[in-house]
Amino acid sequence: MTADSNRHRQELADAIAATGALTDPALREAVERVPRELFLGDAVYRPNGTAWEPVRREDVGEGEWLRLACADRTWVTQVDGIDARNATEPVSGNPTSSSTLPSLVVRMLQLSGIRDGNTVLEIGTGTGYSTAILAHRLGEENVTSIEYDPGIARRAAAHLDAAGCAPTLVVGDGLQGHKERAEYDAVVATCAVRHIPAPWLWQVRAGGTITTTLSGWMLASGLLRLTVDDDGSASGRFTGDTVSYMLARPHERPPRPVFFRHQGHVRPSLVDPGLLEDWTGRFVAQLGAPSAELLTTSDGVALVDIATGSQAWTEAVGERWVVHQHGPLRLWDQVEDAVVSWQAAGAPAQSAFGMTVEADVTQTVWLGSPDGPSWQLPV
Numbered sequence: 001m002t003a004d005s006n007r008h009r010q011e012l013a014d015a016i017a018a019t020g021a022l023t024d025p026a027l028r029e030a031v032e033r034v035p036r037e038l039f040l041g042d043a044v045y046r047p048n049g050t051a052w053e054p055v056r057r058e059d060v061g062e063g064e065w066l067r068l069a070c071a072d073r074t075w076v077t078q079v080d081g082i083d084a085r086n087a088t089e090p091v092s093g094n095p096t097s098s099s100t101l102p103s104l105v106v107r108m109l110q111l112s113g114i115r116d117g118n119t120v121l122e123i124g125t126g127t128g129y130s131t132a133i134l135a136h137r138l139g140e141e142n143v144t145s146i147e148y149d150p151g152i153a154r155r156a157a158a159h160l161d162a163a164g165c166a167p168t169l170v171v172g173d174g175l176q177g178h179k180e181r182a183e184y185d186a187v188v189a190t191c192a193v194r195h196i197p198a199p200w201l202w203q204v205r206a207g208g209t210i211t212t213t214l215s216g217w218m219l220a221s222g223l224l225r226l227t228v229d230d231d232g233s234a235s236g237r238f239t240g241d242t243v244s245y246m247l248a249r250p251h252e253r254p255p256r257p258v259f260f261r262h263q264g265h266v267r268p269s270l271v272d273p274g275l276l277e278d279w280t281g282r283f284v285a286q287l288g289a290p291s292a293e294l295l296t297t298s299d300g301v302a303l304v305d306i307a308t309g310s311q312a313w314t315e316a317v318g319e320r321w322v323v324h325q326h327g328p329l330r331l332w333d334q335v336e337d338a339v340v341s342w343q344a345a346g347a348p349a350q351s352a353f354g355m356t357v358e359a360d361v362t363q364t365v366w367l368g369s370p371d372g373p374s375w376q377l378p379v
Contacts, residue, residue: 004063005035008070012036015072016103026116027106030136037069039129039159040099043084044068044075051090052079074101077127078152095246097152099127100190104243109134111225111239112186112211118142119181121203123174123212123248124190128156128163134188135160135167143167144181146174148249175250177203184208192221192245194290195377196234198361206230213245214238214355214365217253217306218294220282221245222350232359235370240351242279256293257309259302264311264326271339273301273314273321280350281339287365287375288338289331303331341373 013031016022022031045052057065068075077084080093109130114120118138125131125147135143145167147153153171160166170178175197177187182203192215200210210226221244226236247253275281276294285294292310295302300314300321310327312335323332345352345367356370357363366374 002066004066005037005070006032008066009033009035012070012072012102016106019103021103021110022106024106024110024137026137027109027133030133031102031106034129034132034136035069035163036099036102036129037066038162039127039132039156040069040075041077041083041085041127041155041159043087044077044099045079045084045087045091045095046076048090051092052076052087052095053090054084054087056085072101072103074104075099083151096249097126097149098246099129100245102129102133105130105133105190107241107243108188108190108211108223109137111223112188112209113225114138114186114188118185119183120144120186120188121146121178121181121184121200122188122190123177123200124148125153125156125169126190127152128159128165130190131156131167131169132160132163132165135165140165140167144170144178144184146170146172146178148172148174173250175199175248179203186211189213189248190245191248192251193248194251195363195379196226196357196361201228201232201234201357201359201361204228204234209236210234213243215244215247216286216290217292218276218282218286218289219244219247220279220286222283222353224355226355226357234357235355237354238350240349253293254306256304256306259295259304259311259313261313262311262324262326264324265330266322266324269314269321269323269332270336271343275339276301276335280342280347283350283353284338284342285335288336289329289334290375290378291329292331303335305329305331338375342367345373 076095078097122145125145131145177199183205189212192213215221222238223241226234292303302313310329312332363377
């Protein structure tokens with residue numbers, strides 16, 4: 001590690017601390033000590049219009065590479081399975097792996113409530129950077145990290161070895177956890193899920209925590225910490241942070257039916273589709289219609305149900321909105337019911353929502369309190 005690397009990491013820690021997101025001295029030391037540049041390999045992607053442009057270490061030079069590596073930003077490392085190091089030109093598609101911005105890594109770990117001596121299961125090793133932060137904070141013997149993609153897992157293992165760090169690394173489906181080293185004090189997921197996988201509940205001790213991002217096929221996200229109870233249930237609240245992660249690959253959207261503007265059943269819309277641009281508004285819409293994908297059209301929005309092909313689309317007619325619905329599901333009715341309940345409660349921020357997971361894995365998101373308006377998640 002060079003003096004420049006040390007200086008950039010110190011500046012990174014200072015910048016995160018200045019936002020109030022880094023209050024644990026041991027985590028601050030981890031940020032100052034773990035060289036992020038080791039975990040980015042030799043290339044990353046940056047957005048370039050509608051595509052992802054590879055940025056190579058050899059092209060930008062060592063000084064600029066250190067500056068990029070120590071910036072508090074997410075660097076995409078893989079797009080639709082194509083690693084940045086293998087890309088010879090800009091690539092179109094969706095990110096499938098990244099190095100999360102360090103301030104969010106720190107936010108997740110502090111939210112989980114980890115402390116000295118705790119054991120943690122990390123879901124999604126990725127580049128290995130967050131794994132190294134965890135290992136530095138808790139000791140490598142207390143960290144287990146699981147990665148779905150074998151190629152990404154191999155590179156993460158090499159990065160961690162180069163950093164002199166040897167936590168337990170597992171290649172497999174993180175949604176199944178890793179029962180061989182359970183029980184854990186905490187599960188921390190660096191991917192989003194549509195619902196809480198049952199093995200996470202079973203592998204966390206009573207009083208332990210699950211920290212994850214709950215998302216869905218409308219790509220609306222909510223950061224959440226659950227505490228596991230003695231009876232195997234869990235409950236907690238959303239933080240309200242406007243953060244998102246890629247969906248875990250087994251929870252990704254399947255190919256959707258082709259969208260056509262079927263005339264369908266037409267009626268006035270009770271809500272402005274612009275509400276779905278709001279962070280919490282879209283989250284509420286997703287709760288109402290969890291099997292639908294959201295599209296933006298030239299004059300409104302459209303919903304397409306993955307399983308049935310049902311659709312709904314809005315259009316402006318004069319100064320009002322109308323909605324067209326076609327198929328066995330009335331998707332806009334479901335969205336409206338959820339949004340109207342939210343508005344009736346004063347349209348509060350996402351931090352007003354909470355979640356309960358019963359021991360039988362029934363999962364409910366509620367507004368205000370468990371007795372308030374609620375929506376059951378598909379499991």
